[in-house]
Amino acid sequence: MASAASAPPATKGSLREDLTCAICCDLFHEPVMLACMHHFCKPCISRYWRTTHGPVTCPQCRREFSCRQFQTNFLVAAMVEKVRATSSHTYIKNLEKQLRESLDNQRLRTEEHVSSIRRGKDTMETIKRLGADLQARVKGEFRALHQILHDEETCILEQLRREQEEELEKVQRHLEALKLAIKELGENVTVLQQASAVTESMVLAELPQLRPCATVNAAPEFDANAFSSKYMAPLQYITWRKMFQSLKPGPSPLSFDVDTAHPSIKVSSDKTVAVECDTMTRHVDNDKRFLQCVNILATQGFHSGRHYWEVDVGSKPKWDLGVASESIDRHARIKLSPETGFWALRLRNRNEYSVCTQPCTRLQLGSCPERIGVFLDCEDRRVSFYDADDMSLLYSFANGPRGKVFPFFSPCISGNSQEPQPIKLLHYPPVALSG
Numbered sequence: 001m002a003s004a005a006s007a008p009p010a011t012k013g014s015l016r017e018d019l020t021c022a023i024c025c026d027l028f029h030e031p032v033m034l035a036c037m038h039h040f041c042k043p044c045i046s047r048y049w050r051t052t053h054g055p056v057t058c059p060q061c062r063r064e065f066s067c068r069q070f071q072t073n074f075l076v077a078a079m080v081e082k083v084r085a086t087s088s089h090t091y092i093k094n095l096e097k098q099l100r101e102s103l104d105n106q107r108l109r110t111e112e113h114v115s116s117i118r119r120g121k122d123t124m125e126t127i128k129r130l131g132a133d134l135q136a137r138v139k140g141e142f143r144a145l146h147q148i149l150h151d152e153e154t155c156i157l158e159q160l161r162r163e164q165e166e167e168l169e170k171v172q173r174h175l176e177a178l179k180l181a182i183k184e185l186g187e188n189v190t191v192l193q194q195a196s197a198v199t200e201s202m203v204l205a206e207l208p209q210l211r212p213c214a215t216v217n218a219a220p221e222f223d224a225n226a227f228s229s230k231y232m233a234p235l236q237y238i239t240w241r242k243m244f245q246s247l248k249p250g251p252s253p254l255s256f257d258v259d260t261a262h263p264s265i266k267v268s269s270d271k272t273v274a275v276e277c278d279t280m281t282r283h284v285d286n287d288k289r290f291l292q293c294v295n296i297l298a299t300q301g302f303h304s305g306r307h308y309w310e311v312d313v314g315s316k317p318k319w320d321l322g323v324a325s326e327s328i329d330r331h332a333r334i335k336l337s338p339e340t341g342f343w344a345l346r347l348r349n350r351n352e353y354s355v356c357t358q359p360c361t362r363l364q365l366g367s368c369p370e371r372i373g374v375f376l377d378c379e380d381r382r383v384s385f386y387d388a389d390d391m392s393l394l395y396s397f398a399n400g401p402r403g404k405v406f407p408f409f410s411p412c413i414s415g416n417s418q419e420p421q422p423i424k425l426l427h428y429p430p431v432a433l434s435g
Helices: 010-020 042-050 074-086 089-199 223-230 235-243
Strands: 031-033 039-041 265-269 275-277 306-312 319-325 343-350 353-354 361-363 372-379 382-387 392-397 404-408 422-424
Touching: 010 074, 031 042, 031 235, 074 089, 074 382, 089 235, 265 343, 275 404, 319 382, 343 392, 361 392
Parallel strands: none
Antiparallel strands: 031 039, 265 275, 275 422, 306 372, 306 422, 319 343, 319 404, 343 353, 353 361, 372 382, 382 392
């Protein structure tokens, strides 16, 4: 027999049956318990016993009782009230409302999870597609480098082969001349030997006629050191220098446009160094010149292709640099941001780096770069900044400029008693190195 602890919980239907009076077949009203442990409504059992003559009995088990006695069961009464309350129309409506709300909430959460799964799958496809495109791009970039190295290797090996053949041909021609001379000398030796044998039996009247021998020049000198020196040179470095002519993009040889320089900026004669100065320099007013902000642009502008340049900022405590749209207002004081036509990186207080967004985006850098590389991809509309010493990415604008832009710089006014430090445009001109 199953114990009470292991018995399955009663359902609402079976509980209602247990709390139903066997006389009126309705929920107990003022439930009372007889000595036989059966329960009835107090009014019901009272009426039942009034109609009974003789000993009273239990309507269910027919057990006889000597007196009409029962006791109120308050626990059963409480249970009956709870069942009656949960069976009311208002309670059921409220419960149905809660059920609908819970169902709607579960369905909404399910739809959100399904949508999240769909977005996650879309993100995975985007990652795969973007990864495949980037892999193709990386392979293409390195394929171009491999081709440059392969072409340079082929050129050097071909030059070595030609020079080797030239040296071998010199020696070969000398050897053939020597062989011919030896042959001719051998023929003359034979003639002289024959003449010598004749002299034993007769007196020679004259010397035999000898063939003129070819003149053999001195053996060509072969300078092994001179031959090998160009191929024992630092070929990797020489090739690296030559590669600048073929890099796409290669470092752009920028120069400052003095016509755009704020009057507080002094530019070197070769237009590669700019520094702030305390006094205004003499200048010609024009529409290109910055008048409110201490800025300057490069002479070179770009509207297509990919371009890279490097700027030496040294240990300057503050500076701005990046790219600026051709249409920017150069006569007003403007807050740098893509919305105003500037995609720029800035430094303040020697180690506070930030990107000129709205609002500014602070960067946490492990070290202070002294050379900044700027990469402009006009097709992908991307402007990226690098620590040029190790080419680590500092920040990249994904929604870059449209139309023509110019490299932009600001040496800033340092505002202290120290000697102003310049910013310099770094050049890597292609150097013609003979192979």
